[in-house]
Amino acid sequence: MGRLRIGILGAAKISGSFMVGAKASSRVDVVAVGSRDRGRAEAFARTHGIARACSYEEVLADRAIDAVYIPLPNSLHAAWSIAAARAGKHVLCEKPLATSEADAIEMFAAADAHGVVLVEAFPYMFQPQTLEIERAIAAGAIGEVRTMFATFGFTMAEAGNIRCDPALGGGALLDAGCYPVSFVRQVFGDRPVAVTAVARWVDGVDHTLAATLEFGGGGIAQISCSFATAVHRRAIILGSAGVIETEFHNHTNRAVAPSYRIKRGIDWQVEPETVPVAREDGFRVELDAFAELVERGDRGSFEARRIASLDNAWTLAAILEAARTEARM
Ligand SMILES: NC(=O)c1ccc[n+]([C@@H]2O[C@H](COP(=O)([O-])OP(=O)(O)OC[C@H]3O[C@@H](n4cnc5c(N)ncnc54)[C@H](OP(=O)(O)O)[C@@H]3O)[C@@H](O)[C@H]2O)c1
Structure with missing residues (x-):
């Protein structure tokens, strides 16, 4: 498999720091950024050298994107992770993954149903x-x-x-x-x-x-x-x-x-x-591990991360x- 093509949902403050790590990774390329505001997406794309600036929905509909990074407010993690899984995208979702265990269970169920990986983003x-x-x-x-x-x-x-x-x-x-x-x-x-x-x-x-x-x-x-x-x-x-x-x-x-x-x-x-x-x-290091999980499909590691996220x-x-x-x- 080649480099994992990632789209970002949200021109968040943390997305800027994320881009520094993404540029240092040899395993991923950030190819699109979505925003509620097209001007904000375009400014973020220009600053970070990202090819496509669009809406969240357009990121999910883009067949050239393998995975999404979700740096949205905590209350929106569940809905957008589920929407991304339904669109066939692997998901790296900011911490905390969910605000309730019931939401986390639904997020993993959507990932399972659509054969994608869902990982809670904890760089530490x-x-x-x-x-x-x-x-x-x-x-x-x-x-x-x-x-x-x-x-x-x-x-x-x-x-x-x-x-x-x-x-x-x-x-x-x-x-x-x-x-x-x-x-x-x-x-x-x-x-x-x-x-x-x-x-x-x-x-x-x-x-x-x-x-x-x-x-x-x-x-x-x-x-x-x-x-x-x-x-x-x-x-x-x-x-x-x-x-x-x-x-x-x-x-x-x-x-x-x-x-x-x-x-x-x-x-x-x-x-x-x-x-x-x-x-x-x-x-x-987080992105390299995420790309490895997507590429190798290591169920043991995915299951361990799922249980940890549900426990959290x-x-x-x-x-x-x-x-x-x-x-x-
Ligand atoms: N791993 C880390 O080191 C780390 C560090 C800081 C934060 N985080 C996590 O990252 C996430 C974002 O944190 P942040 O500090 O980057 O937040 P932020 O700058 O406020 O960004 C959140 C983004 O979400 C989008 N958004 C969608 N609906 C929104 C709404 N109703 N209100 C506000 N924003 C909305 C906005 O993007 P658009 O306007 O472009 O759509 C906004 O830029 C949180 O889950 C936080 O826990 C992680």
């Missing part, structure tokens, strides 16, 4: 740092994981941002908290059996939220997220025989050489080791409900 998952940490944990480098803390936050200063609109699936949990929820799920390999949460609400969306997630095997995780802190992203994974600390970035940090820290052993006197990792553009969708909805009702879900 494809970073060498994340893959190495997952391998180290699976190899028993820190023993059995008992607890984990993961957090992501930043200052939301922009008025009118889609992240602050409850009707568009806004809020700190769906926007930023989906990362710690996803990473915790990757480490424990399952959805939690119970969640509790507290949140501070501003204009109908959670601005700061913390949650406790309990897992079937006895593991406990705590996550937090915020639109009202200095930017940070960090996780501490605590096992029976050691500790891993990481920033689990989407794109390796330009200011700091990418690495993670691992302490092997249970005593105070054990010095943590700093493990350097390769510097990567998250969208490039269920957990995000359960956390929001727990924060709203102060009940244990």
